[in-house]
Amino acid sequence: MREVNANLYVVGIIGGGYVGLPNAVYYAERGAEVVVFDTDESVVAGINSGISHIADVENEVLLKLVSAGRIRATQDFTQIANCQYIFIDVPTPLKHGEKQPSYVYIDMVASSLAEYLPKGKGVVVFLESTVAPGDTFRYLIHPLQEAGYKLDVDVYVCFFPERINPGGSFDFRRVSRVLGGSKLATRKASHFFSALKSSQELQQEITTVSSIETAELSKILENTYRYVNIALINEFAKVAQKIGVDITEAIDAAGTKPYGFQKFYPNIKIGGHCIPVDPFYLYNSMQELGIEMPLLKAASSVNDSMLNFGVEKIVDALDKPLKVANIALIGATYKKNIADVRESAAFVLKNRLQELGASVELFDPLIYPKTWKNDYTDFDLVVLLVGHTCVDIDELKSNSKLFVNLDFDLKK
Numbered sequence: 334m335r336e337v338n339a340n341l342y343v344v345g346i347i348g349g350g351y352v353g354l355p356n357a358v359y360y361a362e363r364g365a366e367v368v369v370f371d372t373d374e375s376v377v378a379g380i381n382s383g384i385s386h387i388a389d390v391e392n393e394v395l396l397k398l399v400s401a402g403r404i405r406a407t408q409d410f411t412q413i414a415n416c417q418y419i420f421i422d423v424p425t426p427l428k429h430g431e432k433q434p435s436y437v438y439i440d441m442v443a444s445s446l447a448e449y450l451p452k453g454k455g456v457v458v459f460l461e462s463t464v465a466p467g468d469t470f471r472y473l474i475h476p477l478q479e480a481g482y483k484l485d486v487d488v489y490v491c492f493f494p495e496r497i498n499p500g501g502s503f504d505f506r507r508v509s510r511v512l513g514g515s516k517l518a519t520r521k522a523s524h525f526f527s528a529l530k531s532s533q534e535l536q537q538e539i540t541t542v543s544s545i546e547t548a549e550l551s552k553i554l555e556n557t558y559r560y561v562n563i564a565l566i567n568e569f570a571k572v573a574q575k576i577g578v579d580i581t582e583a584i585d586a587a588g589t590k591p592y593g594f595q596k597f598y599p600n601i602k603i604g605g606h607c608i609p610v611d612p613f614y615l616y617n618s619m620q621e622l623g624i625e626m627p628l629l630k631a632a633s634s635v636n637d638s639m640l641n642f643g644v645e646k647i648v649d650a651l652d653k654p655l656k657v658a659n660i661a662l663i664g665a666t667y668k669k670n671i672a673d674v675r676e677s678a679a680f681v682l683k684n685r686l687q688e689l690g691a692s693v694e695l696f697d698p699l700i701y702p703k704t705w706k707n708d709y710t711d712f713d714l715v716v717l718l719v720g721h722t723c724v725d726i727d728e729l730k731s732n733s734k735l736f737v738n739l740d741f742d743l744k745k
């Protein structure tokens with residue numbers, strides 16, 4: 334095993350994906366020695382070769398840190414014993430095809446910690462994966478206590494929700510954060526953050542809240558706020574369609590108000606790992622407590638109905654029956670300019686159209702660069718789902734027989 338330099342903080346990042354890898358770079362650039370733990374062999378091999386699988390982390394930056402011994406990745410979880418600070422960045426998805434949370438990855442991490450975390454060292458563990466209120470305790474603290482760890486003695490646990498927006502315009506290193514935990518835990522965490530802060534200019538402002546549950550609820554509130562507001566705007570998209578108004582024009586007009594209105598755009602399916610997922614962590618957890626959330630339930634029903642809205646727009650645009658139509662869908666990702674297809678609209682729309690008899694092909698310059706082309710005139714209809722910046726929309730329109738835009742925030 335590699336020798337650890339005792340003069341540096343040793344930071345463990347469990348899960349080296351969209352959240353974990355940028356965070357590894359963040360702490361490594363601020364003086365820490367970072368060990369990324371990942372169960373995926375290819376992720377580990379890629380990181381150790383200085384090859385980034387995350388668009389927000391440039392190879393050049395990663396390679397420099399790996400070569401300097403600042404970051405290394407491993408599948409050897411015994412090395413958890415060397416870490417003073419541990420960040421957990423594993424997935425919290427929904428069970429396949431259901432709106433039910435899956436804590437399987439957090440369970441695995443809790444088992445690894447219970448096996449390899451040394452007692453008596455006062456390691457600080459930050460859970461950054463999104464969970465429902467009460468679930469840091471249920472799925473992380475409780476198993477550790479069961480394994481004999483004393484909270485705020487052997488181990489300190491904080492909930493430190495992540496706000497990274499892959500491919501977005503905000504530099505996550507400047508995005509403020511919320512930290513929840515016991516007084517002792519947040520104090521220990523703050524010492525660590527201030528030691529890092531002094532080393533670099535780019536830093537995250539951290540607001541400490543009074544409990545883990547407050548931090549958990551704040552994170553789910555952020556994403557449920559978006560989920561419910563997208564549902565509202567989806568409902569308005571249907572209204573606008575019926576009365577012959579361009580919904581995007583109406584939203585942009587409302588958005589000229591300098592206060593009290595935030596712009597959201599309709600979507601035939603909300604994609605990504607957070608917005609369509611996190612509200613259901615809350616929903617299910619509240620159901621267990623007998624608390625109804627009728628607004629969230631209604632939002633879910635409106636959002637789910639949008640696939641049909643998309644199909645109707647396609648049927649209306651065609652000059653022939655759907656079952657004999659040959660359709661090109663453009664954009665496989667869940668949002669623009671990022672090669673991430675998690676929960677994306679494209680695949681469900683493709684399936685639905687095929688079930689209805691259409692012949693459908695999916696194109697995306699970021700996901701399928703080899704099949705990307707300029708001329709789509711051999712298709713009856715081209716449907717734009719995601720307008721990546723690299724796609725010339727005017728050219729696409731002029732190289733299509735018929736064109737439908739389902740990317741409502743194209744002008745954004």
Ligand SMILES: NC(=O)c1ccc[n+]([C@@H]2O[C@H](COP(=O)([O-])OP(=O)(O)OC[C@H]3O[C@@H](n4cnc5c(N)ncnc54)[C@H](O)[C@@H]3O)[C@@H](O)[C@H]2O)c1
Binds near residue numbers: 376
């Ligand atoms: N992606 C985002 O934009 C974003 C933003 C804010 C919060 N989050 C939250 O952060 C968490 C992580 O999301 P992500 O997008 O980085 O996921 P991801 O799928 O990109 O990465 C997760 C990584 O964890 C690894 N992993 C799985 N189980 C493991 C285990 N037991 N031990 C070690 N590694 C393991 C996987 O191999 C993968 O490399 C989720 O809870 C998500 O909701 C994500």
